[in-house]
Amino acid sequence: MEQKLFSKLIIEFIERNYPEFIETIKHQDDGSFDCDLKSDSGIFSIWIATYNSEITIGIEDPTGQNNIHTHILCYEIEDLKSCTTELSKYIENIKADNLILYKDKDGKYDWIESSEFKNQDGSKKFSWKN
Template sequence: MMEQIYLSEIIKEFLAENFPEFLSSLDFKDDGSFDCGLRNQADTFSIWLATYNSEITIGLEDPDGKTDIHTHLSCDDKEYLPETLDRLAKMINEIREDKLVLYKDQWGYHWTDDMEKKKQPNTIFFSWK
């Protein structure tokens, strides 16, 4: 497992080089982890990132302010970190390009890359733009 402070510094550098718009919201914790977020253009939801427990967590905060929609990207081995960072960049870009989207159905908020869901009745989709 990678040391928390080291991982957070790597992710901070990654964000500075690739997604500097996240930097203004960095909030460092006592254990060396941080979280940050970025609101969509309509100000209805946000992407959030965290480096807790020596892993990267990426998720969406829904319009109700809940952060249940997320996934963990493991950073157990330093040699796989470039692959993990590529996956993180891909997910951020997919959200911002509306390829990985937030939607609400009768069961609540979710995210999906399955655009067939748009054809379901009573489903509301949220655009990044």
């Protein structure tokens, strides 16, 4: 799918479903965009980008790094519904604290399902809300 069309369709989805991201949208020269939303706790952000005609969603950790992310491939217009459904799952799981940011005992940040965190000895978790 052509980059500008892809980005336009994803922006339309975000406008309808997650308007809180809209004010941070930054359009790039290649037709892609990125946007972010600071957590209620103020500790980290969710970020979304559409580089290379795929959706990338991730967390910017408290140090400003955005290495924690995943790619949602969306090659054809027919894939758009499943791609936006997957994007929604990530956003909703982060905001509901089902997918959390944590810092391990070595100081490295990552994300994990909150139900699995109890096995992370010596780590600190960060929630969306507090």
